[in-house]
Amino acid sequence: MLLRNEELEAIKKETGFSHSQIARLYKRFTTLDKEENGTLSREDFQRIPELAINPLGDRIISAFIPDGEDQVNFRGFIRILAHFRPIDAKSKDGNGSEPLNSRINKLRFAFQLYDLDKDDKISRSELLQVLHMMVGVNIPDEQLGVIADRTIQEADQDGDGAISFTEFVKVLEKVQIEQKMSIQFLD
């Protein structure tokens, strides 16, 4: 175990993962880290075979790697993963700040996958790109465009032709994000 104790505590506090979960994730982290330099590069992620066939794989890899850098360390890695921890009643207290796995943060993560230029808006072209990735070749571009239009129209409240984060949250308010954006982390 290469993690120092205080670091472990800090991670625990920040992410809410249990001791054994962190240990497990750290093990996974080192397995992925082929260069053994304590960070994961884009190539490290791309080596995961299933990720290569995930339509949103590249987007998700990008989400792991912080802006302006090309690698992610364990702290960053586990912080991203913390978004997907199931919401438990106890994590509400803490130090007043929103826990990483809160509903809003889960949504924020998904939102950022769409929002490439980080202007806090999903524009039509951004939406179209994601649609292209997810739908594949079965549906012609024209129809995708129509879908994108319609999607934006549906969510757009202020009429700026793009989906802002508030609109994004609003449009998904009926969806059980707690369930649909959580996975079970093994101990």
Added chain:
Amino acid sequence: MLRAALPLLGLPLAGAGAAEEPTQEPGSWGEPPPGLTLFRWQWHEVEAPYLVALWILVASLAKIVFHLSRKVTSLVPESCLLILLGLVLGGIVLAVAKKAEYQLEPGTFFLFLLPPIVLDSGYFMPSRLFFDNLGAILTYAVVGTLWNAFTTGAALWGLQQAGLVAPRVQAGLLDFLLFGSLISAVDPVAVLAVFEEVHVNETLFIIVFGESLLNDAVTVVLYKVCNSFVEMGSANVQVTDYLKGVASLFVVSLGGAAVGLVFAFLLALTTRFTKRVRIIEPLLVFLLAYAAYLTAEMASLSAILAVTMCGLGCKKYVEANISHKSRTAVKYTMKTLASCAETVIFMLLGISAVDSSKWAWDSGLVLGTLFFILFFRALGVVLQTWMLNQFRLVPLDKIDQVVMSYGGLRGAVAFALVILLDRTKVPAKDYFVATTIVVVFFTVIVQGLTIKPLVKWLKVKRSEHHKPTLNQELHEHTFDHILAAVEDVVGHHGYHYWRDRWEQFDKKYLSQLLMRRSAYRIRDQIWDVYYRLNIRDAISFVDQGGHVLSSTGLTLPSMPSRNSVAETSVTNLLRESGSGACLDLQVIDTVRSGRDREDAVMHHLLCGGLYKPRRRYKASCSRHFISEDAQERQDKEIFQQNMKRRLESFKSTKHNICFTKNKPRTRKASRKKDGVANAEATNGKPPRDLGFQDTAAVILTVESEEEEESDSSETEKEDDEGIIFVARATSEVLQEGKFSGSLEICPSPRIIPPSPTCAEKELPWKSGQGDLAVYVSSETTKIVPVDMQTGWNQSISSLESLASPPCTQAPTLTRLPPHPLGTEEPQAPLDLSSDPRPSFAFPPSLAKAGRSRSESSADISQQQELQPLMGHKNHTHLSPGTANSHWCIQFNRGGRL
């Protein structure tokens, strides 16, 4: 003859009498002369099917009667009412025949009544929800049922050992375990019947309901194992038998599921090739599903599991393959059969209870059983939930657990199983029968009655039907991908990993194999949702159109704000429909595929909204049903629409634009647009600048969706463009326009035929055939822009004047300049409306065509004389009166705005 008819009449109530009667009949039949008889009474030959049909009829009628009162059905579940009705009917039969005649036969129940219900629930199971909660469902179904069976059986045995059960109940531990195994299983029929009226949240429902379906395998195994142990005698049971019992659990459940999946595969594969024989598609679905059931039953596997799996597995492919009419047929038939079977089951349950010869009462046993099943159910649920909550993402809270324990209803399966017991092997059978009846009645009636108030009182999260939105669908897909990716990164292969894997496998191989190529190509969930939404919009759009027609206040949606239109005008029908996961498995209307809905709505619209041609109108009138003024109203409406149509065509003349309603613009639409652009190009003038005299006439082409749908059979989906209005200049019209000006089109009270060919070939004012169908599509009425509203009201008011006798003051007014473009503009609309309206009249040519109304011939001649007075450019031989000039002003204004 009378004697023979008597029993038949008395049949539904005193069927037993009917059964006895025939023994005396031969005597009375001996009288007719030998040889050819004119009339022969052959009750015996039709007896069995006749009785079946009558029972179903009685049950259905009872259903109708129950639903007459909304108050009763909102308080009391239908299943309770049916059981009570069965009790009453059984009592009457018993009183009349002195013996109980009818009852729920296990054979009938398992072979005929149960399969449709299970198929229905399997087929319409919200599969995503089901698999999302599969872990919980399986736990409750397997562990829960085993727990219930053993604890209940053991506790009852303990009760007997303690001396609380009368010694006349001769049963050992094995007998009690056998009884426990049959009484412990939650019954799908009862759960469905009660829960579908309660509307608890989806997760809760799917857990209880899924459990009731899947526990069949456990029940069957337990029942069979215990039964054979009892028959063997407890002394002869060896260790290997126990092991065999455990093994048979796996064989029965997995075997049943496998049989179901094999048949699902066959079914999907078969429907792939039914393109030319669409008519048998629904039949195939039923046949193969039933074959799955029978096959599993034959191999003593879990038949319920088999047919559930068959329905669950085949749905995706079958729905993609079969035509949408078949889809509707499948759905309705399935619902009808299931509802019918359910009704009969509950009624027969009530009737069977009356037969006192079959059961024997023991208070200790009955009360003990009631207490134990409730207690152990609750205890089991709490324990299992605690265990499950360690793994669940969203834990089940206490309220959920209460509902789950209370919702553990027992039903007809238990009853049928207990009837099947062999009295020689199980001496306490009669006591068990009585106890089962009481338990079933208690759970269905008492718990069924109280669960609704309980759910309300506990404030259990209810299911909410919300419209699926494109955003939701799209983002949920994104979530799935994200979660799958995160699981990959974390490196543990959980649920999402396998889901993702399955979907890829399905896409790559299964769908390719099982779906028609055309269906496969256009198959995409996001697109599907989009398609459904589109149809919903189209309907609400048309719906809105309907309102526009009937109301005098012209509330037209302006074009860009289509969203708000959809929100405000969606009818109740649409609002409640279309939720992605509807749990009410018995209700047809809640989940409709877009096409069904479209079908239904279109049908109703057409039925109610189509104008009747005169001949049919007369025929159906019959004085009693349609009031005198209906004809008048129809004429008025048609006239109004014609007016509007003219306004529109005027509008398009003015702007020379194409109205494209709804967003969808497929290639076709864009092609159309090109055409328009060309037309504009040939005009060579920017549309806005044109004074309307100079504008080339433009004919409004209405393309209806249906037209396009009909000519493309394969790719139904690609045609789902919205209603598109295209204003298109045609060469003929252009020529016409050169000398006659556009005024011809707009103010003439003629109809502009909807079909482009008509419009192009035979312009109505050229040919004398005035009887071109008075056809107005409701869509067209909608595109009258708001700024034309005043103009429209004008025409309405002038139309209303039709009713009043024609006035002869017209000439004074016709002196108004016919083209008062700039000069007349300042005139206020109020002024116009105060103008004497009677001056407006139908043109002579129209009268010639036989569509004249009340104008006198003098009127006509007057109008004809007036012709020369009309403007210099107005060559119309039609006779626009003063009303015309009003319109001109209005149009003009509208155009400039």
